[in-house]
Amino acid sequence: MANVGIVIVSHSPKVAEGAADMVRQMVGEDVPLAWTGGDPSGGLGTSFEAITQAIDRAWSESGVAILVDLGGAETNSEMAVESLPENRRHRVVICNAPIVEGAVIAATEASGGANLATVRRTAEELSP
Amino acid sequence: MRLDTEQKKALISAVAGSIIAHTDELTTLDQAIGDGDHGYNMKRGFEAVLTDAEMLSAKPLPDFLKAIGMKLVSTVGGASGPLYGTLFMALGKELPAEPSREEAVSAFGAAILAVKTRGKSDVGQKTMLDVLVPTHETMAQGAGAVAIKTTAARAASATVPMRATRGRASFLGERSIGHMDPGARSSSLMIAALCDLFGES
Numbered sequence: 001m002a003n004v005g006i007v008i009v010s011h012s013p014k015v016a017e018g019a020a021d022m023v024r025q026m027v028g029e030d031v032p033l034a035w036t037g038g039d040p041s042g043g044l045g046t047s048f049e050a051i052t053q054a055i056d057r058a059w060s061e062s063g064v065a066i067l068v069d070l071g072g073a074e075t076n077s078e079m080a081v082e083s084l085p086e087n088r089r090h091r092v093v094i095c096n097a098p099i100v101e102g103a104v105i106a107a108t109e110a111s112g113g114a115n116l117a118t119v120r121r122t123a124e125e126l127s128p
Numbered sequence: 129m130r131l132d133t134e135q136k137k138a139l140i141s142a143v144a145g146s147i148i149a150h151t152d153e154l155t156t157l158d159q160a161i162g163d164g165d166h167g168y169n170m171k172r173g174f175e176a177v178l179t180d181a182e183m184l185s186a187k188p189l190p191d192f193l194k195a196i197g198m199k200l201v202s203t204v205g206g207a208s209g210p211l212y213g214t215l216f217m218a219l220g221k222e223l224p225a226e227p228s229r230e231e232a233v234s235a236f237g238a239a240i241l242a243v244k245t246r247g248k249s250d251v252g253q254k255t256m257l258d259v260l261v262p263t264h265e266t267m268a269q270g271a272g273a274v275a276i277k278t279t280a281a282r283a284a285s286a287t288v289p290m291r292a293t294r295g296r297a298s299f300l301g302e303r304s305i306g307h308m309d310p311g312a313r314s315s316s317l318m319i320a321a322l323c324d325l326f327g328e329s
Binding site for chain 2: 039040041043044045046047048049070071072074075076078079
């Protein structure tokens with residue numbers, strides 16, 4: 001079974017890319033990973049379509065865990081998940097966890113072959 | 129009620145025109161209690177809708193509304209994209225091509241429910257719902273355009289003393305009190321534009 005994929009969604013492309021760099025350095029290449037940040041015109045914000053594409057890039061048959069920062073990142077990610085084809089929709093979760101630490105911990109868990117529910121739970125244990 | 133292509137174009141230009149004309153005001157409201165992007169996000173979304181007005185208006189009413197919603201979702205960027213997108217998409221899903229007043233009221237109610245679910249929110253949290261819900265109630269009572277418009281404007285003003293418990297403004301706690309909610313304002317602008325447009329019919 002493939003490792004769970006990780007998607008990082010921030011309002012800032014720099015935050016998203018930086019968090020992804022940390023995941024790559026600390027966890028390595030064994031986890032499908034994609035990041036997206038910025039609104040459709042390149043400012044701070046998030047984009048429904050870019051999130052949909054990021055899910056596609058990080059797609060794994062074991063599922064995808066999404067880490068988000070604030071408000072619109074979560075709402076746009078929920079919309080993106082609901083718009084996925086029926087057979088993928090139930091294999092994508094949004095983790096209620098801090099974006100940077102959550103991404104690293106989720107990826108660490110995923111790299112060991114944990115299932116989607118375990119990856120999510122481990123990331124969410126970081127939330128107060 | 130049947131909307132022809134010209135009326136649908138007029139609807140887009142009235143709603144988009146009002147939002148775009150109030151970009152700075154919405155930005156200022158959002159700078160006070162949010163992250164200051166509501167004005168520009170909404171402007172970008174409705175400019176995209178305006179650009180496609182011709183193509184959108186040729187569609188039957190349900191598809192017209194769904195396509196506007198999808199356009200907003202893909203272009204707005206902030207949380208307001210999915211929220212307003214959901215409102216329009218749900219309206220499109222609920223409305224028949226030539227709705228009666230009763231069908232319009234009922235579809236609006238269902239669309240508000242979809243927005244509540246999307247935003248995990250309800251009335252009293254200082255959001256767009258604090259305008260949409262009372263407006264829907266006034267519509268359901270059979271009110272005319274002027275009364276509906278007045279209700280929406282009053283409802284937006286009534287968000288000023290509220291304390292935000294949802295969205296970015298909730299981070300401010302007590303400090304969110306004293307400012308009108310930008311989403312409530314943009315909702316009331318859209319309702320006012322629609323009431324002015326359909327006032328006579």
